[in-house]
Amino acid sequence: MCGTCGCADNESDSRTIILQQKVLAKNDELAERNRSFLTDRNAAMLNLMSSPGAGKTTLLESMAGVFSELPQVSVIEGDQETALDADRIKAAGYAVVQINTGVGCHLDADMVAAALGVLDPQPGSIVIVENVGNLVCPALFDLGESARIVLASVTEGGDKPLKYPHMFRQADLVLVTKIDLLPYVDFDLERYATDVRRLNPAAELLTVSARTGEGMAAWCEWLRLAARPTHPARPDSPPGRAQPLSRPGPG
Amino acid sequence: MHELAITEGVVAAVTERLPEAKVTLVRLEIGALSGVVADSVRFCFDLVTEGTNLEGASLEIVESAAQCRCRSCGAEFDPEGPIMLCSCGSADVVVESGADLRILSVKVV
Numbered sequence: 001m002c003g004t005c006g007c008a009d010n011e012s013d014s015r016t017i018i019l020q021q022k023v024l025a026k027n028d029e030l031a032e033r034n035r036s037f038l039t040d041r042n043a044a045m046l047n048l049m050s051s052p053g054a055g056k057t058t059l060l061e062s063m064a065g066v067f068s069e070l071p072q073v074s075v076i077e078g079d080q081e082t083a084l085d086a087d088r089i090k091a092a093g094y095a096v097v098q099i100n101t102g103v104g105c106h107l108d109a110d111m112v113a114a115a116l117g118v119l120d121p122q123p124g125s126i127v128i129v130e131n132v133g134n135l136v137c138p139a140l141f142d143l144g145e146s147a148r149i150v151l152a153s154v155t156e157g158g159d160k161p162l163k164y165p166h167m168f169r170q171a172d173l174v175l176v177t178k179i180d181l182l183p184y185v186d187f188d189l190e191r192y193a194t195d196v197r198r199l200n201p202a203a204e205l206l207t208v209s210a211r212t213g214e215g216m217a218a219w220c221e222w223l224r225l226a227a228r229p230t231h232p233a234r235p236d237s238p239p240g241r242a243q244p245l246s247r248p249g250p251g
Numbered sequence: 252m253h254e255l256a257i258t259e260g261v262v263a264a265v266t267e268r269l270p271e272a273k274v275t276l277v278r279l280e281i282g283a284l285s286g287v288v289a290d291s292v293r294f295c296f297d298l299v300t301e302g303t304n305l306e307g308a309s310l311e312i313v314e315s316a317a318q319c320r321c322r323s324c325g326a327e328f329d330p331e332g333p334i335m336l337c338s339c340g341s342a343d344v345v346v347e348s349g350a351d352l353r354i355l356s357v358k359v360v
Contacts, residue, residue, distance in 0.1 A: 014359070015359055017359060023261055023352045025264065026260065105253060105256075199334060201343050
């Protein structure tokens with residue numbers, strides 16, 4: 001075997017080279033760098049995923065300034081086009097970076113690395129990534145988050161966990177939104193919870209209404225616990241020490 | 252369609268590893284639980300490889316089956332459908348195989 005690349009060193013014109021390499025290896029490596037970057041600052045990143053219109057931005061708006069016990073929150077917004085969400089989030093008082101993916105249907109670790117470099121999250125803070133609205137593609141891409149939250153609004157119908165199992169199988173929390181609309185839609189919450197449990201017994205399930213505030217305290221408490229630092233702040237890790245980001249800001 | 256990004260990842264990984272080689276065949280493993288549709292990768296492949304040292308290469312995809320193990324009773328089974336439910340009734344299962352997404356090998360001249 002060739003000592004340089006591990007190829008089958010033969011004399012024929014055509015050679016087979018064994019790679020055995022994970023396709024997402026590069027993304028996973030960048031995600032680990034994001035995770036280290038955040039750990040060094042005792043900051044946590046949470047990946048918020050859902051279909052478009054499930055209420056991710058409204059949820060973040062309704063939390064702003066209401067729950068004083070939460071650490072500082074900053075936001076990375078992912079959309080194909082426009083800064084509409086970033087404008088809303090900024091108006092709500094958060095530091096925010098908007099990523100436009102163009103034709104892309106998901107955020108990847110490289111995009112998030114660039115956004116983290118711009119966002120410069122404070123020690124002990126929470127970074128919430130609002131992924132591109134999509135129940136399929138974002139499930140595959142580790143961003144360096146410490147938890148994955150899947151939002152599902154009652155207006156979408158209760159069949160989504162079974163239709164999009166990859167997404168729901170990876171969730172740490174399933175957050176059912178717009179529950180103030182339950183009286184007006186056919187959404188069986190018990191059956192929904194059963195389906196989620198059958199797909200993913202480890203996932204927690206909470207319900208909220210950003211409009212009425214119902215369930216918001218429990219959601220914010222979940223968020224606070226999920227973002228707890230894994231180790232106490234280290235005096236040798238001042239902000240700005242970890243700078244693994246080489247990519248310029250997103251266009 | 253994340254298969255486009257996945258296929259671009261395959262091409263980037265191969266060209267990074269073998270920048271000078273003319274690649275004539277790429278063999279991928281796509282597991283049944285990987286979340287990637289093999290036909291969509293096939294659909295993108297020629298487009299994504301155009302202008303690279305993989306241009307004109309054939310694509311061979313090994314679609315590996317899913318295999319789960321039940322944490323409750325220890326049984327091994329191939330899950331059918333989206334719900335990984337053991338015949339003992341437990342949903343507490345671990346995926347043993349079928350989640351892989353790997354570049355197995357390439358053929359170069």
